[in-house]
């Protein structure tokens with residue numbers, strides 16, 4: 001709710017003024033639901049530079065100063081993943097609601113600690129899986145969950161380009177959180193991944209996988225596949241979601257037809273009176289219907305994400321991408337690393353309650 005409704009805006013502080021933090025700063029500043037009070041970075045000159053000369057927002061390098069401010073209700077953390085546990089725990093223990101950039105934490109155990117602490121204190125814990133708030137993904141979620149596609153058969157997600165080879169994480173931890181959080185977000189109630197197998201290669205000798213393939217088994221028998229790659233000379237951002245009735249194709253690099261829903265596919269009928277061999281020939285028929293391109297609103301995903309954080313704080317209900325969704329993504333990432341180390345064997349996923 002905004003100040004227009006008579007309620008005081010939620011006081012918020014952003015921690016981390018590096019590459020991503022300024023995007024949070026800009027969106028909190030333009031939201032009526034929030035008042036940005038502090039920008040905190042160990043490098044205070046960076047925080048000052050982001051705020052500019054005439055800002056009324058305070059810059060500091062000292063988190064305790066921020067946490068002691070009673071006008072701060074919430075903390076948004078945009079520091080490197082290895083610091084998320086420490087900063088988020090301190091904030092929760094000071095009674096603040098917390099938004100953490102993806103990934104929620106560096107390990108599943110750390111993420112679980114954050115979820116537990118927030119639960120115990122009745123505070124909002126949200127993970128910024130930004131893609132989940134894009135108009136395309138919100139529409140995909142509606143289409144999948146309303147049954148437009150029918151029963152889900154497969155998901156196929158490709159996220160490849162000439163990427164920055166990271167020093168501390170492999171391509172799975174760098175890029176797959178996006179695909180995993182999207183899959184987590186759009187799957188219908190009761191449908192979830194139960195196991196993952198990961199294969200990867202380090203062709204350039206970077207010391208970590210630069211190309212990787214994840215195969216997720218879903219509890220319904222459906223399959224999801226993710227291809228992430230830092231070494232591809234062309235950029236591809238395509239997800240296909242195939243259902244028994246229709247198939248959705250999301251091409252994020254095609255601004256005119258970002259989403260396309262095809263009424264084309266394979267129908268299988270099984271006449272009871274036929275024998276097994278005859279059945280195999282007759283059963284399969286191809287459907288060739290229309291393609292429609294659902295219209296999408298133009299809206300910055302971070303703006304919607306910030307609003308969702310405000311609503312979760314005001315209502316006390318879990319955000320669309322709450323701590324648990326961050327934890328489910330961590331469960332898959334960790335299992336994928338285990339599988340990669342074991343030559344690609346299927347690894348059962350930790351269940352997040």
Ligand SMILES: NC(=O)c1ccc[n+]([C@@H]2O[C@H](COP(=O)([O-])OP(=O)(O)OC[C@H]3O[C@@H](n4cnc5c(N)ncnc54)[C@H](O)[C@@H]3O)[C@@H](O)[C@H]2O)c1
Nearest residue numbers: 016017018019020021041042043078079080081101102130
């Ligand atoms: N949602 C997205 O699409 C998206 C995109 C990029 C990055 N991110 C996430 O944002 C986070 C930050 O990434 P980045 O690329 O901006 O990193 P960065 O290295 O550019 O910036 C991090 C900043 O945090 C500061 N910092 C580190 N530890 C701190 C501490 N304890 N207290 C205060 N300040 C501290 C550093 O001085 C630095 O300025 C990561 O979790 C990353 O995964 C998310």
